[in-house]
Amino acid sequence: MTAMCKNASCCMDSPDEFIKWLMEILGPVLFHVKPSELLSFPLCDANTHAKLHKIEEIFNKCQKIAYEIFEYNKKSVKVMFYNPMLMDAVLKDHRNLKFLVQRGYPERYNLELYLDCLIQKMKEGNIPDEIGVFLGYPLKDVIGFIGHPSLKLTKVRGWRIYGNSRLSDLRYKEFVNAKSKMKTLLDHYSPQTIILTA
Template sequence: MLECNKNCLFFNQDQNDGFEKWIVQLLGPVLLGEKPAEIVSFPKKDNLELRRIKDIFSKCNKVSYKEFVAFNGCKKILFYNSKLLDSTLLDLRNLVFLKKLGYGEEYSLDNYLGHLINKMEEDSIPHEIGVFLGYPLKDVIGFMGHPSLKLTKINGWNVYGDSRLSDEKYIKFNNAKQQIRRMLEKSSPEMIVQSA
């Protein structure tokens, strides 16, 4: 990976097929229904790769996406599994938490996604994105600085308090990526995305 001057990460664009495989493997947990969402950054000049990825995912029934330009000028795509993200956000603890952060009293997936993206376009990546990405709420709250939650370890994300739930999630996310990696040995990225 390389880092662009606007603090966004992207894959080396000289490896076209490798780029598509990398994206599909990264999104494996979303494709396989283990993770509600994932966010990917693209450099401003990488329009060809961006179009290719959007073309591949436009044929996917399970994963939707929203493209936007973040506050720092990086193009980003939020890929999400609508069904899983909806159930994640409707979890009562997550819903109460998000409402306290200014998300609408009347829940709708589109409105909550719109509110999140608006924050990322105008200001910064808000801490609550962790809820959308499927991280345990305790880890999101701990990352925000809640004094009763101490950093336990870093395992894909910052884990606070009892690590068992976080470890279970991490294992599921990682297993999905490994499953997609094995599938990529036999099928093209397009075929995997279309069959999801």
């Protein structure tokens, strides 16, 4: 569920290539179809500090995406990018809220508090199963992943899909379309321009 940044595969040779890669990954979050994205950068990578600096430089100007940077298991730095408006709507959904309360989240909902709870679990070295809700996956897929006996694995398409795949297929298509839209925009505009106008 976490995208890993590796030198050879995503960052090419320049900070600009890294930002283009990052913008494609974050297209669904910027275009309001995915509430968040979690990325991981290895501490052993000499370029991690420069990548984090570039993230701060670019996304501190962004009104649509917030982010949290934290260390995970003394092996990597994770960055949770999120669209506050969409994240709030997703977490407030009564089914998601009920599920998250059952997973130990406070009964009184607050976006910052829920994000703090999730991030604290990760800081303690655990990627909790409920992260799927925060990432915008259908609740049925999150519950199926946890092991609900009535939900059988149907397929893997971006994430593990359980039960009837119709909703999951639609959500996946939205994510893919947003990434494609971002890729097209990057052919014509700078990442900074896209961030300021998205």
